[in-house]
Amino acid sequence: MTSAPASTDLPLWDAPVADGPLEATVEVPGSKSLTNRALVLAALADGPGTLRGALRSRDADLMIAALRSLGATVTEGEAPSTLHVTPGPVTGSTSIDCGLAGTVMRFLPPVAALADGDVRFDGDPEARVRPMQPVLAGLHGLGVRVTGEGDEAGATVPSHLPFTVHGRGHVAGGSVDIDASGSSQFVSALLLAAPRFDRPLTLRHIGTTLPSLPHIEMTVAALREVGVAVDDSRDGIWQVTPGPIAARDLRVEPDLSNAAPFLAAALVAGGTVRVPGWPTSTTQPGAMVPELLERMGGTASLDDGVLSVRGTGEIHGIDVDLRAGGELAPTFAVLAALADSPTRLRGIAHLRGHETDRLAALAAEITRLGGRCEETRDGLVITPRPLHGGVFRTYADHRMATSAALLGLRVPDVQVENVATTAKTLPGFDGIWARMLGRGTEDQD
Structure with missing residues (x-):
């Protein structure tokens, strides 16, 4: 029947x-989670790097396109899954299509805050209902201006796509509290860009639950593998020390x-x-x-x-x-x-x-x-x-x-x-x- x-x-x-x-x-x-974290770090690194076995999918290709628009050079090697990444100055006056990729819409606003101008974010209709407020509130707490559109045009911090990050070429760093109960990506987003901030970032999770903790542990491990100092010795608190991000030749796990x-x-x-x-x-x-x-x-x-x-x-x-x-x-x-x-x-x-x-x-x-x-x-x-x-x-x-x-x-x-x-x-x-x-x-x- x-x-x-x-x-x-x-x-x-x-x-x-x-x-x-x-x-x-x-x-x-290859792993989408590892691929997109590695792409972000490679684009912010101190020299050219290579990813081997990288996932090539809509999410990964959206991340590649977004990083290119922010000033990085990403080219294919002998196979589509081999990606050569050459960092460049983070540039603004551009737009980013997030599609339905949470890693793009959440990981890249802190990177865009390092740009020398405005960066507009938008995505698929389904993406416009996915929560964004915690990571944008974190940027606001660090002195980064983010403006929404439509119903959120007057909001202090937008909650959803579309929005514009008004980059000033640097982020001061400091201490910020966010509620990451809705997604571990809110924490990872700020940690990934933090090595390029002027001062250490101290990030505190103030929510009642913290889902997908292994994904935050993945982010911390990825940072440490490229030479970034991360202190996660206290539950729900992370401190990242600014410093160079080492370029790597990396193989991505399945x-x-x-x-x-x-x-x-x-x-x-x-x-x-x-x-x-x-x-x-x-x-x-x-x-x-x-x-x-x-x-x-x-x-x-x-x-x-x-x-x-x-x-x-x-x-x-x-x-x-x-x-x-x-x-x-x-x-x-x-x-x-x-x-x-x-x-x-x-x-x-x-x-x-x-x-x-x-x-x-x-x-x-x-x-x-x-x-x-x-x-x-x-x-x-x-x-x-x-x-x-x-x-x-x-x-x-x-x-x-x-x-x-x-x-x-x-x-x-x-x-x-x-x-x-x-x-x-x-x-x-x-x-x-x-x-x-x-x-x-x-x-x-």
Whole structure:
């Protein structure tokens, strides 16, 4: 039985059903989070640098274009994933298209504050509802003028795109308090530019929760790797000392969060899926994936840098706090809808401010296909029920699309709205998914 199609003018992709147990090796492109942090630091460095294995996706390409407009030179090497970055003076009198990339809209306003003129920021319609106030309030506290448009034209600090950062060629530095309860990116944004401030930056988080702490730890590690002194010895307080940012030749790790739906496919269809290049130590939140998959019924092993996940088709519900890895929630919510017992995902209230309100979106789409998924104050409760096919809307959110594909491995007639939105972080996802199933590229749309 197939539900009535959801109303959509966007293209629909027929999610392929697995014919049997999988036996696949999936090469996952570089980490978006690491790529875009490394690009920012390379553009502010004391000399030319190179990124190898960098992700090339819409988010990364938007970051490249933005850094070029701010004065850096970014060129491709022998492969598109090799990027040579030559810093230049940070220049203003330009505009930046953020698309739907949180790392662009949040990481670059502090860089733009170093420019010698105005820098206007705007993005996709969906980006205009994503919260921006904490990082802009932090800049305001450091003496940087930021002005909004439309309804926010008279606001002391704008809350959303579009806005203009009025750069004066330098940022004084100092102490500032922000509430980063909505996104760890607000902290990372200020830390990444702080080595170029005139004086040390002392940044305090004053909110009640701090989501995705591993992403802040990733930022701190990236800064230390290029010679920047960062003191994070006190909870919720970071101090960055101004100084040179060393140019590097850096290899980017695979994106472990993008690997999650492929590895989870082994639990849904049975069989084994392998991802090469899995690091033994990492700051990526996706490092949680193997343990979580084992808790849900799979087995995982790491051998010579290849992570293998095996499944039997049995999936068990779990109760887990995903505060440190909220980006994994769509994958595990869909797994939970196919499990043999209920699941509770906690600590992810901040997902309401991502590409879409991911909690509402997951509850709506799992329910649309016959499941039971209920929002809580800080997460989701998923109670397994028999599922049926239908349109799974994605809300221009790449992780909604990859999760829908995972559901379609077991549930016939799932149609994924606008699977091309996966290009945000994983270009060619539908082809990679088809090859995992041993089908070449015939399932591409």
